[in-house]
Amino acid sequence: MDAAGLLLRPHTKSHKSAFVATRQLDAGATGICCAKPSEAEALVTALLDERRLDVLLTSPIATTATAGRVARLALDAEVTVAVDDVEALTSLSEAATSVGSTVAVVGDVDVGLGRTGVVDASSAARIAARANELPSLRFAGLQGYAGHVQHVAPRASRGAANSAATAKLGAARDEVQAAGLTIDVLTGGGTGSWILDEADGVISEIQAGSYVFMDREYRDALDGDPEDCFAQSLYVLTTVISANQRDFVTVDAGLKSMATDAGPAVVRGGGGTYAFFGDEQGLVTRSEDVALARGSRLMLVPPHCDPTVNLYDHMWLVEGDRVLGVCGVVARGRSY
Amino acid sequence: MDAAGLLLRPHTKSHKSAFVATRQLDAGATGICCAKPSEAEALVTALLDERRLDVLLTSPIATTATAGRVARLALDAEVTVAVDDVEALTSLSEAATSVGSTVAVVGDVDVGLGRTGVVDASSAARIAARANELPSLRFAGLQGYAGHVQHVAPRASRGAANSAATAKLGAARDEVQAAGLTIDVLTGGGTGSWILDEADGVISEIQAGSYVFMDREYRDALDGDPEDCFAQSLYVLTTVISANQRDFVTVDAGLKSMATDAGPAVVRGGGGTYAFFGDEQGLVTRSEDVALARGSRLMLVPPHCDPTVNLYDHMWLVEGDRVLGVCGVVARGRSY
Numbered sequence: 108m109d110a111a112g113l114l115l116r117p118h119t120k121s122h123k124s125a126f127v128a129t130r131q132l133d134a135g136a137t138g139i140c141c142a143k144p145s146e147a148e149a150l151v152t153a154l155l156d157e158r159r160l161d162v163l164l165t166s167p168i169a170t171t172a173t174a175g176r177v178a179r180l181a182l183d184a185e186v187t188v189a190v191d192d193v194e195a196l197t198s199l200s201e202a203a204t205s206v207g208s209t210v211a212v213v214g215d216v217d218v219g220l221g222r223t224g225v226v227d228a229s230s231a232a233r234i235a236a237r238a239n240e241l242p243s244l245r246f247a248g249l250q251g252y253a254g255h256v257q258h259v260a261p262r263a264s265r266g267a268a269n270s271a272a273t274a275k276l277g278a279a280r281d282e283v284q285a286a287g288l289t290i291d292v293l294t295g296g297g298t299g300s301w302i303l304d305e306a307d308g309v310i311s312e313i314q315a316g317s318y319v320f321m322d323r324e325y326r327d328a329l330d331g332d333p334e335d336c337f338a339q340s341l342y343v344l345t346t347v348i349s350a351n352q353r354d355f356v357t358v359d360a361g362l363k364s365m366a367t368d369a370g371p372a373v374v375r376g377g378g379g380t381y382a383f384f385g386d387e388q389g390l391v392t393r394s395e396d397v398a399l400a401r402g403s404r405l406m407l408v409p410p411h412c413d414p415t416v417n418l419y420d421h422m423w424l425v426e427g428d429r430v431l432g433v434c435g436v437v438a439r440g441r442s443y
Numbered sequence: 444m445d446a447a448g449l450l451l452r453p454h455t456k457s458h459k460s461a462f463v464a465t466r467q468l469d470a471g472a473t474g475i476c477c478a479k480p481s482e483a484e485a486l487v488t489a490l491l492d493e494r495r496l497d498v499l500l501t502s503p504i505a506t507t508a509t510a511g512r513v514a515r516l517a518l519d520a521e522v523t524v525a526v527d528d529v530e531a532l533t534s535l536s537e538a539a540t541s542v543g544s545t546v547a548v549v550g551d552v553d554v555g556l557g558r559t560g561v562v563d564a565s566s567a568a569r570i571a572a573r574a575n576e577l578p579s580l581r582f583a584g585l586q587g588y589a590g591h592v593q594h595v596a597p598r599a600s601r602g603a604a605n606s607a608a609t610a611k612l613g614a615a616r617d618e619v620q621a622a623g624l625t626i627d628v629l630t631g632g633g634t635g636s637w638i639l640d641e642a643d644g645v646i647s648e649i650q651a652g653s654y655v656f657m658d659r660e661y662r663d664a665l666d667g668d669p670e671d672c673f674a675q676s677l678y679v680l681t682t683v684i685s686a687n688q689r690d691f692v693t694v695d696a697g698l699k700s701m702a703t704d705a706g707p708a709v710v711r712g713g714g715g716t717y718a719f720f721g722d723e724q725g726l727v728t729r730s731e732d733v734a735l736a737r738g739s740r741l742m743l744v745p746p747h748c749d750p751t752v753n754l755y756d757h758m759w760l761v762e763g764d765r766v767l768g769v770c771g772v773v774a775r776g777r778s779y
Contacts, residue, residue: 351566362747
């Protein structure tokens with residue numbers, strides 16, 4: 108990231124772990140992203156005695172109750188919130204004023220996905236102007252996350268889609284600057300686009316999260332591209348619990364043990380194909396090379412890392428066969 | 444169930460909650476099912492001061508370490524284990540003898556799904572005979588769970604599939620009895636098959652779990668059938684966080700907020716169609732009838748109840764708009 112002239116603000120929705128966040132910050136990350144206020148609350152609380160976190164909330168907030176939570180969180184951390192509705196600024200300003208905190212604001216710009224963000228540059232400029240004038244708020248810049256681009260293959264299509272997305276963010280930037288406002292950060296980008304973002308030259312801060320783990324879905328999409336430069340570090344350990352069938356065995360990892368939105372897991376080292384086999388079990392085909400006796404263990408590469416980690420209270424840290432430690436997934440289930 | 448002459452042993456893999464288990468037992472359930480040893484450990488521990496649970500572990504266990512855990516659990520609860528490999532009995536007997544407990548055994552019979560169970564009646568008879576002679580074990584009967592039948596539609600097809608499945612269990616029962624052994628229980632059946640099981644006349648104890656919540660998947664499959672007699676009790680509450688698009692709004696429940704293996708959720712009361720919109724968000728189409736402003740709330744019927752509950756640490760107990768209480772999902776994440 109240093110070489111690319113980009114800041115990295117890793118998205119903790121991938122790992123939800125104070126331990127991993129600390130490692131990322133110690134390695135030079137400029138701060139962290141959180142998807143939801145509860146996720147940020149868990150991480151800020153876990154690290155309160157260690158450091159004052161710098162948190163970007165990447166999803167808009169919608170109620171006065173949530174504005175109050177975010178304003179209070181800003182007493183214990185540097186907090187920036189993505190805002191895509193000018194009315195949200197009023198309750199955020201009132202809440203921050205009431206507790207004596209300052210909340211930074213990035214205008215959230217829809218760059219093609221349509222999930223969140225304002226739909227045109229003039230709306231972004233209105234949010235910027237209003238954030239700039241309301242008490243207890245600080246206008247920091249713009250967010251444009253191209254979630255629809257990250258898994259596009261082949262790379263040429265991904266590059267074209269990313270350029271179209273960052274052009275929308277660039278147009279919003281221009282309109283905000285034309286109104287005389289200063290933009291400190293243009294945040295967005297992910298594991299599938301960060302090299303493209305460097306080339307497009309609009310985004311200044313990358314929100315990548317999955318890079319720390321990787322998964323089958325990203326590996327399939329990025330296969331061999333320059334972005335495909337991260338090691339697989341996340342696995343689900345599973346045990347063969349039944350071996351009475353000729354063509355397959357049954358393992359104890361099913362729909363409750365990993366994400367199910369992105370197809371099947373992959374057996375590490377080959378020697379069988381995994382398929383879901385109900386809530387509690389999976390099926391692994393037998394191959395001639397590998398004995399799959401009752402009680403034997405397999406490592407699975409999850410199909411999609413973020414929702415997989417969200418199923419576990421702990422992650423075991425291993426190097427080869429050696430267990431180095433265990434870390435809590437302290438923001439597990441914090442989706443509100 | 445009383446009217447049908449069947450016992451009910453509800454599967455706690457659906458709710459993972461000591462509170463719900465207690466309500467089911469107080470209402471007449473003969474015991475509970477657990478999918479995994481860790482699930483049983485959590486529930487037995489949570490209720491240790493209240494009652495001695497009667498637990499059937501419905502998945503085979505595969506290692507001596509797990510046999511040890513089950514044997515120790517049998518000091519604090521009545522424990523029955525499904526076994527589909529005669530070698531598993533040796534370690535189970537040794538572990539139970541070593542701690543001074545008794546573990547009951549049901550022979551697990553594959554009735555067509557192939558996921559677990561012995562593949563022929565003579566293997567069931569071998570497990571029965573061996574369980575009957577080994578110290579610290581007690582042979583209790585047979586299990587035949589037709590997981591592949593529960594969601595079959597229309598009902599005539601489901602009935603034919605269920606009869607084929609229970610016939611396999613009946614054949615195993617006959618062979619065990621021909622060897623002079625007594626069968627106390629024939630356990631199986633679920634939310635989609637229990638009336639069919641009554642008609643087939645083989646199964647004596649129903650393992651239904653989903654009936655306590657229901658979900659979109661079961662509702663679609665059972666639509667209007669006699670089995671479709673349970674109220675929807677499980678919902679995911681979600682908030683509109685972005686409303687800048689003409690045709691839809693974005694809510695804060697996505698892939699991490701419910702099961703994703705069984706299609707989309709349904710918006711309670713209609714007024715929009717839900718679709719997944721990434722890890723953290725969902726999309727709800729706008730309709731003319733319902734205003735979907737930023738901050739408004741919707742209730743979603745989850746697509747599949749069990750893996751949905753497994754994402755939450757707590758369930759709120761509500762009646763209309765009134766909150767009656769909150770109960771812990773004490774066995775959440777206990778999939779090992």
